[in-house]
Amino acid sequence: MDEHALAELCAYAKKFAQLDAPKIRLLQAIHPLLAPRLDEVTDAFYQHLPTIDKARPFLEGREVSLKATHREWLESLFTSNFDLDYTRHLYKVGDVHVRIRLPVEFMAGGMTIIQGELMQLTSRVFAGQPEPLLHANAAINAATGFSLLVMQESYQSSSMAAELERFLQITGISPTLFKNLAKAYNLKQP
Numbered sequence: 001m002d003e004h005a006l007a008e009l010c011a012y013a014k015k016f017a018q019l020d021a022p023k024i025r026l027l028q029a030i031h032p033l034l035a036p037r038l039d040e041v042t043d044a045f046y047q048h049l050p051t052i053d054k055a056r057p058f059l060e061g062r063e064v065s066l067k068a069t070h071r072e073w074l075e076s077l078f079t080s081n082f083d084l085d086y087t088r089h090l091y092k093v094g095d096v097h098v099r100i101r102l103p104v105e106f107m108a109g110g111m112t113i114i115q116g117e118l119m120q121l122t123s124r125v126f127a128g129q130p131e132p133l134l135h136a137n138a139a140i141n142a143a144t145g146f147s148l149l150v151m152q153e154s155y156q157s158s159s160m161a162a163e164l165e166r167f168l169q170i171t172g173i174s175p176t177l178f179k180n181l182a183k184a185y186n187l188k189q190p
């Protein structure tokens, strides 16, 4: 993905997920409160995932390394600036899942488990403080939504690339000819 497309994706995902600067600052501010208990979220994620039959083949024999990777990503939700570098990183994470042929619904399913666990954690950390709890949950929801939108874009791009490859195979059009045609077509656009 080129820098222009990446910047567009970052802005689009932020707008959709309502992830703005105050929410990013809040995530960083609550990080010290949540960090000591983030292991609980990762543990719950890896307890639930193996109960899903289709997920087991992707997990077997690599639980320890996956848990460490996942925990690192979880921490980044509360430390990142959600800038272009982070968007690029998340897009690549999405791509890793595409390459191992992880079904696309695992992204939404996985994030649903994570969101649910994070909400349980915040309700314990902010017990008796309804306002801070509301704001913390809104910021977390925005950050996980942003991550999901960016990771799913990898699936979308790779399925478009696969369709184009099939189209070129069927029609016998070379990739160079296709690029030239696309360029000429774009030039004629108003």
Ligand code: HEM
Pocket (backbone or CB within 6 Å): 049, 055, 056, 058, 059, 066, 069, 070, 073, 092, 093, 096, 097, 100, 102, 106, 107, 108, 109, 110, 111, 147
């Ligand atoms: C939806 C939230 C998820 C997040 C944020 C996430 C995050 C990550 C990250 C950061 C990596 C490392 C990527 C790299 O090497 O650069 C990774 C790899 C991996 N994830 Fe996920 N993941 C998610 C969901 C899942 C689910 C639901 C599964 C399914 C069981 C899964 C299975 C894997 C596997 C097998 C790898 C290792 C791929 C390889 O290196 O061969 N992930 N994930």
